[in-house]
Amino acid sequence: SQKIEQNSEALNIQEGKTATLTCNYTNYSPAYLQWYRQDPGRGPVFLLLIRENEKEKRKERLKVTFDTTLKQSLFHITASQPADSATYLCALPLTGNTPLVFGKGTRLSVIA
């Protein structure tokens, strides 16, 4: 069956370091993958979309990679700040015309 796994439920890092979050999927061949940020009690906010023919995408301090051979996406936040503390969700469509399915998320805590 199809599965999305985000490597850890929680990740603590020191301010200024690079946070790296992992999203693995099995039995999918998604055309794209998305990352969202969710703060407690609020709706998710879209961050980045990367397509299967793109290796890397950047937006300010954020970088996403997409390895369709490994079936893995890495999400990096460089020069992390306490304000980056949140839950980060990866999301994929099961097929081209189906809605997104979300991973369980990784709760990132950036410690000053």
Add this chain to the structure above:
Amino acid sequence: DTEVTQTPKHLVMGMTNKKSLKCEQHMGHRAMYWYKQKAKKPPELMFVYSYEKLSINESVPSRFSPECPNSSLLNLHLHALQPEDSALYLCASSQRGLAGAGELFFGEGSRLTVL
């Protein structure tokens, strides 16, 4: 204006009550979604309306009844709910309907408590 507005923000209801959650977007988006999210879990899809037609119903119990009166509005009618239905209900929209890649714009959610 890039907002998806959900009302009410909080709702407490008894198991015999009938209530509705409302969602509105004015971005001209053609698909609207209801997701349910329990604590420390990811959002789970309930319904999708694409071009005002119900496209996906993820085997949701009939005590949840969606309605899309027009392209900007989405309602979720609630009746005879159970305590385990207590959750954050999220509305989202996307620009091009189900086909094609596109980001989801989420509202802030309606926190539902069923007593």
